[in-house]
Amino acid sequence: MAARLIQRCSRLLAASPSLQSSSFSILSECVRAGHPIQAALPRPSPLPRPSPLHTSGRCGYTDGLPALKPSVNGQNEKDFLSMIQSMSGPEELLQISADHCKNGNRAAAIISQIAKVTDANKAEVVNDKRFGELLSAVNRQIQAIWNVRLVSLLRSLYALRVDEKNHSLRSVETEVRWRLRKFSVELLGRLARLVFPYAQTEEQKALVFDLAKNVELRWTEVKDTRTLVNVIYSLSQVSRTLLERMEDKVLEYAELFTPEESRTITVALAAQNCRSLPILRALSFHLVQRNAELCPSVIVDLAYAYAKLNFSQHPLLQKMASDLLPRVPALSSKEMTGCIRSFSTLRFFSLPLCEAIAQACLERSSSLMPAQLSSIILSFAHLNFLPSQQEEFFSMVVQRLSTELDSLSPSMLVDLVWSLCVLQLVTPAFLQKALEPQIYDQFLGKASKKSSNYGLKLTHINASARLECPEYRGPLLPLGPVSAVTPPAGGNSRSSLQSDISNALRDVFPDQDTCSFNVTTAYGHHIDAEFVLDSENNPLALRNFEDPHVLHSNGTNALPDGARRFAVKSWEFSNFCLRTKELTGWFALCRRHLRAAGFLVVEVPFYEWQELKSEWQKSAFLKDQIKKVVAEEMSM
Template identity: 25%
Template sequence: MALITLRRNLCHLSDFWTHGVLAALKLQPVNRVHKIVKERLCPWFCSGQSKSFRVRFCHSCCKKFHPENGNDRHTVGEPVFTQVHGWDRLEQNVKNNEQMLSRRLSYFTSSEEVLNFLSTMETLSGTLAAGALQRICEVERKDDHQGLPREVLENSIFQALCFQLEQEPSQLSNTSLVTALQALILLHVDPQSNLLLNLVAECQNRLKRGGLEVHSLCILGESLLRLQGPGCVTLKLIIYQLQGEKMETFTPENIVTVYRILQACPEKVDQHQTFLNKINSFSPSIVSNLSPNMISQMLTALVVLDQTQALPLVIKLGKYVVRHIPHFTHEELQRVLDAFIYFGHSDRFFTKALEQHVAAFYLTLDPEVVSKVTEYCSRKQILSQPILNAVAETFVCQSEKFSPSQISELIESFGKLNYLPPNASALFRKLENMLFTHFNHFPPKTLLKLLHSCSLIEHHPVNFMAKIFSPFFLQRLQGREPHLDKLRRAQLTQLFLTSVLECPFYKGPKLLPKYRVRSFLTPCCSLETPVDFQLYKSVKIGLIDLLGARLYFASKVLTPFCYTIDVEIKLDEEGFVLPVTVDEDVHKRVALCIDGPKRFCADSKHLLGKEAIKQRHLQLLGYQVVQIPYHEIEMLKSRLELVEYLQRKLFSQNTDVHW
C-alpha cells in the first residue's frame, strides 16, 4: 500500500497524529517495519528510559511521507510506545483506525465532504484512498454516463490522490488496487490516461502471478468488462482462475458478480456451462443472504444465460422474493417479473404479496411496472382481481403516462382473462378517447391486438372497425411481408365475425375474403385451446354408453364459421339423436365444449376470454352449447355416474330416460 501526501487545510489534531504514525508504520513492508521498530525503539527498550518518538510529515501534494527520528520531548497527543506495546497491538490499532475511518467515509453525502475529510489526515493508507474514491463514485455517479464535475477534478486533494495511485500502484493491497480501478472506471476517467494504464498493468501482473483472491478477481473482471468490453483477453484468464477456486470461498456478492460477468458474454455460455452448473448448484445455499438488488440481478443473469435447467435455484429465489417485494425498486421488480415470465414460475405466495403491494402503491407505480405486472398475470393466466382492479384504476387516473404498447398489454390481460373491473365503463371511455386522439400513434399490430382483446370481453370496437377493415390499414398491417401472418388474419376474422354476430347495427366495410382464415385452431397461433385428450377419452366412453354407438356423435368438427367443436350431436325435430352421417332433417345441433384446465384461468373455474367468445358465438350461430368442465368430471366416481351426468347435461328435460 502507498502513503499518499495530501495538502492539510486544518490544524494538527491529536487524533490524526496518532493515525499518521500508525499508518506510516503499517504501510511499510514487514521487514522494513521491524527494522524501523528495532532502530527507533531498541534504545528505549534496552535502557528502560522513556524517550520521545515523533513522526514529522511533509504536506506538499505529491511527495512521500518519511518518518524521522527526533529529539523532541513527548507532548500531549503524541504517541508513546511503552514496553507492553508490541507489534500485535500496533497492527490491531491500525486495523481499528482504518475501519473507523472507512465507516466515517460512508456517512459523507458529497465529494466535497470526502475531500475535506481527507485534507485533515496526516497520512492515508491505500485502503482509505481506494475507499475515498469509491465513496466519491457513489455520491457523484447518478447515471451510467456521468463523469466527475470539474470542481472535483481540479481539487488539489483529489489530484494528489490520483497522482500517488498512478506513481505507486505496486504498494497497494489487492483489494485497494481493484477497488480504486473500479471506482475510476465508473467515474469515466480517460481509459488511455497513465493512471488507468498503470493500475490495469499492475492488476494484470498480479493476475498472471496468481496472486488475486476471489473477491479481487470478481471486481477486476467486472471492471475490465466496462473498460474493454466482453472481448477482453484478460477476462478469459480471470474466469479460468475463478473456476479453480472452491465455491465455499465465494461470498454472496462474489456469486452475483460472477453471474454478471458471464451474463456479459452470453454467446460463450456453452464454454462456461460446466462452471455455471457448479454455481447454479451452490447458489441455493446463499440465497437467504442476498439483498433485493442481488436477487433481481441473479434472476436477470439466469434469463440472459438461458439457464432453464436451474429451476431449483429459480424456485428458491422465488421463495425469498416474496419477502422482498416491498423493498424492490421499480426496475428490480420489473426484472423479477421478467424472469418469472421467462421461466414460467408462479407461486401463490408471490401472487398474494404482489397483490398487496400493487393494491397499496398502484398510484405511484411506474407504467412499465404496471404493464409488466399485468403481463405476468396474463402469461400465467392468473385471475387476480386486486391486481387487475388496481391496474384499471391506475390507467383511468394516469392514462397519459402509458405508451401504446403498455396500453395494449394492459387491455390484453383483461381480454385474455375474461375480466371486467368495477370501473369498466370509465376504463373503456378513457381508452376510446385516447384512440380517437392518438389512433395513428399506435403501431398496426399493437392496435389490432388491443381492439381484438376488447371484443373478447364484449366491449366491441365498433367505432374503429371501419378503419381496421380498410385497405389502407391492412396494407400498413402487412408491411413489407408478402402475406399477412396467420395470427393477425385470425384476429381480423374473429373481429369480423363479431361485427356480424354481435354488432348487427354495424354497416361499415367488411373484411376482404383474402384476409380471413378457415380455422381458428392452428398449431402456432390458435385462438382456441385444443381439447384435453384424457378428458375427451373419458367423455367419449360415457357418450358411447349413453347413446349406444360411436356413430351418434362426431369429434373435432370444423364449422363453416372457423370454430372447431369438440363433440357435435345432431337432433331431429322430436329430439331424437341422428347419426353423424345424416344431414337431412337436422333440427338442432348440440356442441359439447369439453373444457380442460387450460381453458380456465389458473386455479379457478373462470373461462378464458377466447373460450368465452367461442361459446358465445356458437350460441348466436344456433348451436345448443353444452359445457363439460373438467372439475365436474373429476367429481364422478364411476362409469355409471358419468353416464347419468352426461344424460342430465344433454337431455335435462328427460331426466328419467336411461340408456
C-alpha cells in the same frame, strides 16, 4: 538460527517509530530466538531510526488496506480519503492531484472519486492534462496499487468512458487479469458486478470470461450472500456450469437473502431465460415466510421475472398482490402497467388489485400514455376482467384512445381492438380501424410466430364483427387470408385430454359419419368434435348439411326443423385463471363466438374429466353433458 535471527531483527528495524522500543526489546527478540544473553551486559544506547527496508512486491497484493497505513506527504491514508470524499466536483479533485501524482495508490483513489462525482462532461475530464498525469502515475506504479483500489479504478475508467485503446486502461485490465488468482472470492464477485455491465471489447469480454473461470474453480469458497448474488447476476450468463454449481449455494443461503437479493437473482435468471426450478422455489418459499412487506420495486421486478420464466407460485403471488394493493395510488404509470401485465401473463387474478388499478386509470387518465392504457386493457382482457365502474371506464377508454389510434403501432392496435372484443366493449370505429388492409397485410401470410399470433387475433376480431356487432358494415377479412392464418386441424399437438374425449365420443357415436373430430372453424377457434342431433336427439350424418362455420363446406342441405348443432370443447388447466374455474379472455371469447355461431357448446373441463376412471364413466359423463346442454337450451 543465525539467518532466522537476522530476519527477525530486520523486521523489527523496519517497523514504524511508534512500534520501536529500546535495545532491550531487540535483546528480548534474540532471547526468543534461542541465543543466551549475559545478564551483566551493559545496557546499550538507543539505536538510531533505521531507513525503511525494501519489501517484497507481494505486499501489494492484499485484498484490503494494510493495518498500518503509511504516511505520505505528512498525511495518513484515512485523512487523505476523508479529504477527497469531501470534495464535490471533479475540478477540486484535479486541483489537488498534483500533490499526489507521485503515489500510484492515491492517484487511483482520486480517479475513483472523480468517477463518482462526474455526471456530465466526462470527455472534458478525461482529456484534462491533470487527469493524464494521474493515469501516468497509475501506470508507473501499477504493481503497487492495492487490490480493492485496483478493482475500483478499473470500474471508474469504464464509467468515465476512457478510450478502449488507451494505454493506461489496457495496463489496468492486464494487471487485473494477472492478479485474478490472488484475489479473494469476495473481491472476484465485486469485480464481476462492477465490470460486467461495461464489457464491450474482445479484451473486456476475455477478462469477464477469465473471471468466470476463476470463480468456477473456487466456487466452494463463496461464503456470503452478497458474493453469491454478484456471481449469479454477472457471471452465470458466461458460464452455465457455474450457474449449476451456484444452485447448491443458493439453496444453502436462501433463508438469509434479503428481498432485494432474491430479486437480483431472479432477474438474473430471467435475463438468460434459465428456469431453474430449485432456485425459484427456494427463493419463493422464503419470501412468503417473511413477515415484512415487499416494496413495490421488488414486486414489479419479481413479477416480471416470474412471468418471463413462466413460474407461478400462488402463495407468493397472493403476498405480492396484497402488499402492492395499498400502494397502487403511489405507483408510477410504468410500474402499474408492468405489474398488471406480468400478473396477467401468469394468469393470476386478484379482484381487489384489478379494481384498484382500474380506479387509478380513471383518476390519472390524462397522464397515461396511449400505449400504457392499451397495455392495461390487454391485461384485463387476458384475465377476462371488467371493472365495477364499467360504463365510466369504457367512456374514458373511448375518449382517450379514439383520437390516438393512428399513433399506435399495428401490433398494439390489434391488441387493443382484440381486448375490447373480449371485454365486449368494441365499437364499429375500432373494428374498422383494425380490419383495414394496411393493418392486416402486415401480419397475414407471414411465417413468424408473432405474425401467426396476430393473425389469429385478427380472425377473432373479424368473427366479433360478423357475430356480435350487427351494426358493423365493413370491411371484413377476405376468405383467403383467413384460411392462411388458421392452422390445420389434427396433428400430434393434441393433448391427452383431447385424445381421451375423442375416444369416448367414438363409443357414444359409433357411426363415423355422425361425428367430426378436431374441426377448425372460420372464427379462429378449434373444437374437439362436432355433431348434429335431430328433434328426437338422434344423430344425423354431417356430410349432408352445409357448414357455414367452416372455410370450405361440403354439404348443401340446411338443418331440418328442430335439429341442433353441437360443439364439444375441452378446457385444459392453462385455459383457466390460476386456481380458479374462470376461463381466461382468449377462451371465454371462443365459447362466446361458438354460441353466437349457433352451436350448443358441450364443455369438458379438465378438473371434472380427471375424476373419471373407467371408459364407461367417461361415456356416461359426455351423455349427461349433452342432455344438460339440451335442457338449458330448451329452458331459455
